[in-house]
Amino acid sequence: xxxxxxxxxxxxxxxxxxxxxxxxxxxxxxxxxxxxxxxxxxxxxxxxxxxxxxxxxxxxxxxxxxxxxxxxxxxxxxxxxxxxxxxxxxxxxxxxxxxxxxxxxxxxxxxxxxxxxxxxxxxxxxxxxxxxxxxxxxxxxxxxxxxxxxxxxxxxxxxxxxxxxxxxxxxxxxxxxxxxxxxxxxxxxxxxxxxxxxxxxxxxxxxxxxxxxxxxxxxxxxxxxxxxxxxxxxxxxxxxxxxxxxxxxxxxxxxxxxxxxxxxxxxxxxxxxxxxxxxxxxxxxxxxxxxxxxxxxxxxxxxxxxxxxxxxxxxxxxxxxxxxxxxxxxxxxx
Amino acid sequence: xxxxxxxxxxxxxxxxxxxxxxxxxxxxxxxxxxxxxxxxxxxxxxxxxxxxxxxxxxxxxxxxxxxxxxxxxxxxxxxxxxxxxxxxxxxxxxxxxxxxxxxxxxxxxxxxxxxxxxxxxxxxxxxxxxxxxxxxxxxxxxxxxxxxxxxxxxxxxxxxxxxxxxxxxxxxxxxxxxxxxxxxxxxxxxxxxxxxxxxxxxxxxxxxxxxxxxxxxxxxxxxxxxxxxxxxxxxxxxxxxxxxxxxxxxxxxxxxxxxxxxxxxxxxxxxxxxxxxxxxxxxxxxxxxxxxxxxxxxxxxxxxxxxxxxxxxxxxxxxxxxxxxxxxxxxxxx
Numbered sequence: 001x002x003x004x005x006x007x008x009x010x011x012x013x014x015x016x017x018x019x020x021x022x023x024x025x026x027x028x029x030x031x032x033x034x035x036x037x038x039x040x041x042x043x044x045x046x047x048x049x050x051x052x053x054x055x056x057x058x059x060x061x062x063x064x065x066x067x068x069x070x071x072x073x074x075x076x077x078x079x080x081x082x083x084x085x086x087x088x089x090x091x092x093x094x095x096x097x098x099x100x101x102x103x104x105x106x107x108x109x110x111x112x113x114x115x116x117x118x119x120x121x122x123x124x125x126x127x128x129x130x131x132x133x134x135x136x137x138x139x140x141x142x143x144x145x146x147x148x149x150x151x152x153x154x155x156x157x158x159x160x161x162x163x164x165x166x167x168x169x170x171x172x173x174x175x176x177x178x179x180x181x182x183x184x185x186x187x188x189x190x191x192x193x194x195x196x197x198x199x200x201x202x203x204x205x206x207x208x209x210x211x212x213x214x215x216x217x218x219x220x221x222x223x224x225x226x227x228x229x230x231x232x233x234x235x236x237x238x239x240x241x242x243x244x245x246x247x248x249x250x251x252x253x254x255x256x257x258x259x260x261x262x263x264x265x266x267x268x269x270x271x272x273x274x275x276x277x278x279x280x281x282x283x284x285x286x287x288x289x290x291x292x293x294x295x296x297x298x299x300x301x302x303x304x305x306x307x308x309x310x311x312x313x314x315x316x317x318x319x320x321x322x323x324x325x326x327x328x329x330x331x332x333x334x
Numbered sequence: 335x336x337x338x339x340x341x342x343x344x345x346x347x348x349x350x351x352x353x354x355x356x357x358x359x360x361x362x363x364x365x366x367x368x369x370x371x372x373x374x375x376x377x378x379x380x381x382x383x384x385x386x387x388x389x390x391x392x393x394x395x396x397x398x399x400x401x402x403x404x405x406x407x408x409x410x411x412x413x414x415x416x417x418x419x420x421x422x423x424x425x426x427x428x429x430x431x432x433x434x435x436x437x438x439x440x441x442x443x444x445x446x447x448x449x450x451x452x453x454x455x456x457x458x459x460x461x462x463x464x465x466x467x468x469x470x471x472x473x474x475x476x477x478x479x480x481x482x483x484x485x486x487x488x489x490x491x492x493x494x495x496x497x498x499x500x501x502x503x504x505x506x507x508x509x510x511x512x513x514x515x516x517x518x519x520x521x522x523x524x525x526x527x528x529x530x531x532x533x534x535x536x537x538x539x540x541x542x543x544x545x546x547x548x549x550x551x552x553x554x555x556x557x558x559x560x561x562x563x564x565x566x567x568x569x570x571x572x573x574x575x576x577x578x579x580x581x582x583x584x585x586x587x588x589x590x591x592x593x594x595x596x597x598x599x600x601x602x603x604x605x606x607x608x609x610x611x612x613x614x615x616x617x618x619x620x621x622x623x624x625x626x627x628x629x630x631x632x633x634x635x636x637x638x639x640x641x642x643x644x645x646x647x648x649x650x651x652x653x654x655x656x657x658x659x660x661x662x663x664x665x666x667x668x
Contacts, residue, residue, distance in 0.1 A: 237611070242598050252592075260589035264576050264606035271604075272597035277571070 001028040002038065006098030007311050009067035013055050017319070021054070022069075022312035032081045032102045039075035039091060039108070040100050044311070045123040046318045046327035047071065048246065061094070069097045069311075072127065074111065074119050076333070085110065090119050092127075097311055099331060117293055120302060124157055124326035125293050126286060128275055132243060133161035133219075134285040135278040137169070140241035140271050141217040145170025148211050148235070151219040152226035154195060155182035157326045158243065160301050161289075162219045163192050168297045171217070174210045176203075176226050178321060185324050190299055198222075204229035214238070223247035224255050231259035234266050242272040301325020306332065335362040336372070340432030341645050343401035347389050351653070355388075356403075356646035366415045366436045373409040373425060373442070374434050378645070379457040380652045380661035381405065382580070395428070403431045403645075406461070408445065408453050410667075419444065424453050426461075431645055433665060451627055454636060458491055458660035459627050460620060462609055466577060467495035467553075468619040469612040471503070474575040474605050475551040479504025482545050482569070485553040486560035488529060489516035491660045492577065494635055495623075496553045497526050502631045505551070508544045510537075510560050512655060519658050524633055532556075538563035548572070557581035558589050565593035568600050576606040635659020640666065 005024050013021045032038045050071055053059035061070040077089040082105035085091065090111040095101045111122050124130060136158075137143050149166040153159040154175025163186070167173045175186040175195040183195035194210040196203060207215075207229050214235030220227055221244040230240070248255055263270060278285070292298040303323030305314030311329050318327035339358050347355045366372045384405055387393035395404040411423040416439035419425065424445040429435045445456050458464065470492075471477050483500040487493040488509025497520070501507045509520040509529035517529035528544035530537060541549075541563050548569030554561055555578040564574070582589055597604060612619070626632040637657030639648030645663050652661035 245595060245598055248595065254590035254592045255594035256588035256590035257594075258586075258588045260591075261579060261582065262606075263604065264579055264608075267606050267608050267611050269603065269605040270597065272600065272602050274598075274601050277601050 001030060002100060002102075003028050004098050004100045005308050006096050007069045007308060009054065009057070009069065011067070012057055017051065017054060017316060019312045019316060024308050024311075027098075029100070029102055032079055034081050035105055036081050036102050037077055037085050037091075037105050037108060038079040038100060038102050039093075039095075040078050040333070041073045041075045041095070041098065041331045042090075042333075043074040043120045043123055043331070044097055044329040045072040045127070046305075046315050046329060048249075048319065050315070051319065063096060070094060071097060072123055074122055075101075080105070092122050097308065097329070099308065114290065114294060117300070120326070120328055120330075121293060121300060123328060124302065125161060125289055125298055125300065129157040129326060130161050130289045130298075131278070131282060131285050132275050133158045133165060134289060135273065135275060135281065136219050136241040136243050137162050137165045138285070139278045139281055140273050141219065141239050143169050143171050143217050147171040147216045148174070148213045149217045149219070150174045150176065150207065150211065150215050150230055151221070152176040152198070152230075153221035153244070153246065154186045154190075154192065155301075155324045156221065157301065159219065159221050160186070160190050160325055161298060164190055164298045165292070166217070166219075167191055167193075168292060172212065174207070176207070176222075176230075182324060185301075190301070198226055204232045208233050217241075219243060221246060224257055228257055228259045231257065231262040231268070234262055234268055236266050238266060238268045240268060240270040242270055303327045304330050306330050335364060336434060336436075337362050338432050338434045339642050340430050341403045341642060343388065343391070343403065345401075346391055351385065351388060351650060353646045353650060358642050358645075361432075363434070363436055366413055368415050369439055370415050370436050371411055371419050371425075371439050371442060372413040372434060372436050373427075373429075374412050374667070375407045375409045375429070375432065375665045376424075376667075377408040377454045377457055377665070378431055378663040379406040379461070380639075380649050380663060382653065384649070385653065397430060404428060405431060406457055408456055409435075414439070426456050431642065431663070433642065448624065448628060451634070454660070454662055454664075455627060455634060457662060458636065459495060459623055459632055459634065463491040463660065464495050464623045464632075465612070465616060465619050466609050467492045467499060468623060469607065469609060469615065470553050470575040470577050471496050471499045472619070473612045473615055474607050475553065475573050477503050477505050477551050481505040481550045482508070482547045483551045483553070484508045484510065484541065484545065484549050484564055485555070486510040486532070486564075487555035487578070487580065488520045488524075488526065489658045490555065491635065493553065493555050494520070494524050494659055495632060498524055498632045499626070500551070500553075501525055501527075502626060506546065508541070510541070510556075510564075516658060519635075524635070532560055538566045542567050551575075553577060555580060558591055562591055562593045565591065565596040565602070568596055568602055570600050572600060572602045574602060574604040576604055637661045638664050640664050 091108040149171040151159045155177040186195040196206040216235045425442040483505040485493045489511040520529040530540040550569045
């Protein structure tokens with residue numbers, strides 16, 4: 001038997017999530033049997049979609065019913081009872097938020113090292129965030145050189161990568177983000193041409209100035225607050241990729257758009273999309289994203305928190321929009 | 335000089351249009367000069383888009399500034415001073431709502447007779463209404479056999495043709511229309527598979543029953559009231575052609591959609607389109623529409639009013655949704 005610590009929820013949250021809903025509990029797990037691998041987690045991905053499972057104690061993994069948090073990880077192999085893996089190998093998969101875990105080898109993918117790049121990249125640019133950004137820019141919007149491209153939640157992981165991909169293609173890239181600090185990050189670190197603050201009293205006017213031309217391609221992550229000023233500045237036959245509606249997930253109120261008529265007047269195409277719709281493109285997308293990471297065309301953005309004890313706080317900070325880029329929980333080698 | 339009667343507005347309407355805003359005045363016009371043709375109008379097209387010009391006394395033709403109503407017509411040539419036209423020829427063009435008019439031959443198009451079909455078809459199925467229906471069904475939605483197709487304002491000209499085109503392609507076709515009488519017309523005369531009344535307290539449920547399967551392709555002419563229940567019944571990767579927002583033209587309030595999130599959740603593509611976007615397809619579309627008229631796959635729907643004296647009332651009836659299909663003012667040969 002092996003001792004480990006894991007995150008467990010104390011009870012179903014009554015309202016919004018709080019730090020007190022989470023605890024760290026000490027447990028023992030059996031040693032790996034044949035076909036199994038003992039892993040030590042190095043990074044857990046802190047993702048908004050986990051919120052629903054945390055609040056409902058329901059998710060694709062049956063452990064959710066016991067209040068156990070299950071997410072995407074990057075880990076190292078400690079002990080292997082499967083010939084495909086050896087101690088020290090880096091792997092990715094899905095498991096409980098705990099220091100060590102025994103897991104079926106079939107459910108692990110081995111990761112190749114990329115010189116100069118941390119393995120956490122497999123949870124961000126080379127994970128679903130990067131693929132989602134790629135699919136929106138290339139699969140939905142088909143961005144080309146000369147496009148005037150805008151993206152909301154530009155300091156977030158998906159928005160930040162989407163803008164960098166569009167910039168590499170040759171578009172003029174304008175971000176929408178919350179606050180001067182995030183906007184500075186979007187322009188100075190991520191290399192966008194411009195960024196506007198969504199707290200502005202005149203977001204529509206700011207966007208017109210920053211874009212400098214009607215918007216031909218827009219990547220939406222937030223909701224009506226950013227979509228309306230974009231529609232007010234949209235080009236004839238403009239394209240919109242609808243990737244997320246973060247501002248509207250906590251309620252079921254109608255979504256009201258002052259500028260909905262522009263979809264008709266300007267002949268706009270708006271497409272909602274989900275990552276699995278682009279499964280056929282994953283191989284090409286991964287190769288292109290990896291090349292951009294290596295060349296430096298994509299800057300890694302990470303907000304790191306350390307140790308299981310930090311998990312609850314780190315997750316809530318991510319939900320509240322603190323920090324930029326990919327939020328990760330880091331577990332160091334002991 | 336030739337005597338004729340024409341429609342003229344008495345003054346700019348103070349509020350909504352009323353019959354009293356229009357008058358019939360007797361005028362004289364000069365005989366045709368070289369390159370000109372004297373025509374006798376046979377049909378005037380009664381179209382919603384004229385409303386704005388009538389209220390604003392502003393339109394593409396300078397005569398609007400004097401309160402003269404200018405619209406699409408089908409006419410016969412009375413006298414010709416141009417070798418391209420001879421008395422008795424049928425033509426189409428744009429002109430004042432008046433019995434006879436002298437017009438430049440360059441602005442007229444000669445019409446071919448279609449056996450058994452009135453020349454008014456050139457203002458409906460073979461005019462912009464038919465082309466718009468065709469563009470939405472084939473250009474935007476790319477309807478195929480097996481699609482579950484819905485269309486709002488199904489008893490209207492564009493909606494009625496769109497449904498008939500989709501039916502011919504092999505889709506299951508469900509209309510949305512206002513009232514039992516219109517729904518009966520849509521099913522019995524136009525040959526739709528089913529029709530639901532938009533006055534229903536449970537339009538969403540009625541639509542689910544009538545469609546019998548998730549909606550894969552929807553043609554929208556009206557607005558949130560019909561779009562919301564369609565979105566509630568939309569298929570994964572459903573397509574929506576946004577052709578009109580009739581219910582939202584008289585105000586600039588935000589358009590609120592309870593089911594907007596479905597665009598994302600179901601990976602829906604919504605495309606607003608304008609007829610000129612499909613100019614390259616007009617030749618093919620016209621040929622296909624003509625073939626469907628001749629074969630009887632498209633049933634002509636006309637609401638006819640007779641004589642210039644009826645023009646104002648006929649136009650207002652059209653605006654109020656009375657009658658079905660194409661609204662036309664008919665001027666008989668004297």
